[in-house]
Amino acid sequence: xxxxxxxxxxxxxxxxxxxxxxxxxxxxxxxxxxxxxxxxxxxxxxxxxxxxxxxxxxxxxxxxxxxxxxxxxxxxxxxxxxxxxxxxxxxxxxxxxxxxxxxxxxxxxxxxxxxxxxxxxxxxxxxxxxxxxxxxxx
Amino acid sequence: xxxxxxxxxxxxxxxxxxxxxxxxxxxxxxxxxxxxxxxxxxxxxxxxxxxxxxxxxxxxxxxxxxxxxxxxxxxxxxxxxxxxxxxxxxxxxxxxxxxxxxxxxxxxxxxxxxxxxxxxxxxxxxxxxxxxxxxxxx
Amino acid sequence: xxxxxxxxxxxxxxxxxxxxxxxxxxxxxxxxxxxxxxxxxxxxxxxxxxxxxxxxxxxxxxxxxxxxxxxxxxxxxxxxxxxxxxxxxxxxxxxxxxxxxxxxxxxxxxxxxxxxxxxxxxxxxxxxxxxxxxxxxx
Numbered sequence: 126x127x128x129x130x131x132x133x134x135x136x137x138x139x140x141x142x143x144x145x146x147x148x149x150x151x152x153x154x155x156x157x158x159x160x161x162x163x164x165x166x167x168x169x170x171x172x173x174x175x176x177x178x179x180x181x182x183x184x185x186x187x188x189x190x191x192x193x194x195x196x197x198x199x200x201x202x203x204x205x206x207x208x209x210x211x212x213x214x215x216x217x218x219x220x221x222x223x224x225x226x227x228x229x230x231x232x233x234x235x236x237x238x239x240x241x242x243x244x245x246x247x248x249x250x251x252x253x254x255x256x257x258x259x260x261x262x263x
Numbered sequence: 264x265x266x267x268x269x270x271x272x273x274x275x276x277x278x279x280x281x282x283x284x285x286x287x288x289x290x291x292x293x294x295x296x297x298x299x300x301x302x303x304x305x306x307x308x309x310x311x312x313x314x315x316x317x318x319x320x321x322x323x324x325x326x327x328x329x330x331x332x333x334x335x336x337x338x339x340x341x342x343x344x345x346x347x348x349x350x351x352x353x354x355x356x357x358x359x360x361x362x363x364x365x366x367x368x369x370x371x372x373x374x375x376x377x378x379x380x381x382x383x384x385x386x387x388x389x390x391x392x393x394x395x396x397x398x399x400x401x
Numbered sequence: 402x403x404x405x406x407x408x409x410x411x412x413x414x415x416x417x418x419x420x421x422x423x424x425x426x427x428x429x430x431x432x433x434x435x436x437x438x439x440x441x442x443x444x445x446x447x448x449x450x451x452x453x454x455x456x457x458x459x460x461x462x463x464x465x466x467x468x469x470x471x472x473x474x475x476x477x478x479x480x481x482x483x484x485x486x487x488x489x490x491x492x493x494x495x496x497x498x499x500x501x502x503x504x505x506x507x508x509x510x511x512x513x514x515x516x517x518x519x520x521x522x523x524x525x526x527x528x529x530x531x532x533x534x535x536x537x538x539x
Contacts, residue, residue, distance in 0.1 A: 167375030237443030
């Protein structure tokens with residue numbers, strides 16, 4: 126059995142947006158009890174991440190880390206058509222994930238206790254982001 | 264339904280090679296209209312990436328970025344049996360992807376407008392690369 | 402057909418632990434001959450990696466690389482509740498993988514000759530880690 130649906134997320138700029146609740150409820154609604162939930166972001170300047178879901182400092186530290194890895198406006202970047210955060214957004218995307226798969230066990234995503242699913246917006250301006258869920262199983 | 268096939272790619276050395284066309288045509292040929300297309304590279308010194316497909320400067324900037332992250336010949340690396348680009352190739356591979364999943368919707372990979380699928384060769388010398396496609400769905 | 406099982410891994414602290422053998426034997430036991438084997442780690446301070454399986458120097462060099470990317474105790478990190486390796490472990494996890502998919506061909510994971518599947522423990526202390534396998538196919 127396969128169920129697909131699209132999540133629309135309006136971001137308000139750089140930062141993380143938790144999707145765990147929407148994904149769990151799509152899985153519940155699918156009627157699938159064992160299988161895989163695939164999460165796919167249709168963009169190259171925002172990405173997906175499985176990360177610690179308890180302490181907001183983790184997200185702040187990840188921003189700090191990424192801003193050192195690929196600083197906005199770094200002169201090593203020549204692809205700057207959309208501004209100083211254009212190329213850093215692509216770099217952050219390739220260092221994280223565009224797609225994730227989560228096992229479905231007993232009708233739920235079998236996330237660990239401390240695991241949350243996040244969309245990470247890498248552009249400073251807010252964007253409309255679309256995420257395709259495909260739930261496949263029995 | 265499951266369809267599998269192997270793509271053979273001859274690289275001419277470090278750089279990116281777009282696979283989107285071959286993947287879309289394998290999906291079309293599979294007769295599967297809803298599901299997942301899995302792309303897997305059977306190597307540890309070349310990798311896969313979903314990235315911006317319009318401006319070639321993006322690929323050049325990604326090369327620049329990676330050559331700063333893991334410079335060829337960096338003395339921190341001891342695994343140098345195959346030369347100064349041996350260990351950097353493994354590092355670049357683990358920082359990007361060995362496998363990708365793309366949703367199949369209406370008989371096509373539902374890539375975003377600006378998303379392309381790339382094989383990234385990390386060795387300076389050309390190599391024969393093999394990529395396994397598994398298309399699963401209805 | 403879908404088969405799921407959980408692997409329990411006791412780590413003895415930071416380092417890599419090869420899972421290829423256990424995964425191959427779960428695939429053999431599943432009776433599935435064509436499809437996908439999904440590997441998922443239910444933690445955010447340990448991760449998964451497909452990497453070169455022949456020379457132990459590769460793993461040592463990857464540790465060196467990561468310890469420069471995200472040094473233990475780096476003052477840029479504020480999430481330090483569990484010690485100096487707490488936030489570096491999350492960073493190492495998001496730079497590598499929480500889930501992997503491997504094609505199953507002729508009843509075996511179609512890994513390349515030099516590819517091994519590794520759990521990478523990022524904490525200095527040993528941990529109980531749980532990895533969910535989902536094998537889907539025909």
